Amino acid sequence: MKMETTVEIQFTDQELQKIENLKSRYLKPDSVILEVLYLLQEKYGYISREGMKYAADLLGMTEEQVLGVVTFYSMFNTKPIGKYHLQVCTNVSCMLRGAYDLLKKLEAELKIKKGETTPDGLFTISEVECLGSCGTAPTIQINEDYYEDLNEEKLVQIISELKNK
Ligand code: FES
Numbered sequence: 001m002k003m004e005t006t007v008e009i010q011f012t013d014q015e016l017q018k019i020e021n022l023k024s025r026y027l028k029p030d031s032v033i034l035e036v037l038y039l040l041q042e043k044y045g046y047i048s049r050e051g052m053k054y055a056a057d058l059l060g061m062t063e064e065q066v067l068g069v070v071t072f073y074s075m076f077n078t079k080p081i082g083k084y085h086l087q088v089c090t091n092v093s094c095m096l097r098g099a100y101d102l103l104k105k106l107e108a109e110l111k112i113k114k115g116e117t118t119p120d121g122l123f124t125i126s127e128v129e130c131l132g133s134c135g136t137a138p139t140i141q142i143n144e145d146y147y148e149d150l151n152e153e154k155l156v157q158i159i160s161e162l163k164n165k
């Protein structure tokens with residue numbers, strides 16, 4: 001299992017300036033919490049407790065308030081994830097079109113359970129809420145890309161291609 005290591009969280013002067021510019025557009029500094037969290041995740045790969053504390057200090061929020069935002073949105077990761085983040089939608093449309101079979105197939109194929117990362121650090125499986133692509137269900141998001149109208153065969157092919165990239 002991949003261990004979390006403590007990394008010192010620090011935005012560059014340029015990143016801090018960007019946040020300050022955004023803050024100046026709003027009455028309340030915490031209005032830019034999502035931008036701060038996106039930046040933390042882009043920079044460190046996930047949002048650690050240290051990252052949440054950093055965001056809280058930066059925006060005058062409590063750590064609990066930041067934790068509430070981080071855990072509300074499925075796009076934020078609170079622990080290190082694999083190179084490919086397989087986000088399986090199991091909401092109604094996808095569920096009716098076989099999302100749980102796809103999830104089981106992924107778990108069997110990669111020999112991990114949802115919420116886990118393969119030992120080589122390549123894949124993490126997550127179960128997520130509606131991805132807004134119900135018309136082409138079942139849908140899986142892999143990093144920033146959507147894979148739609150999937151079946152087990154297509155999924156295995158996609159995983160195989162990613163392994164060989
Ligand atoms: S239910 Fe899966 S994308 Fe909407």
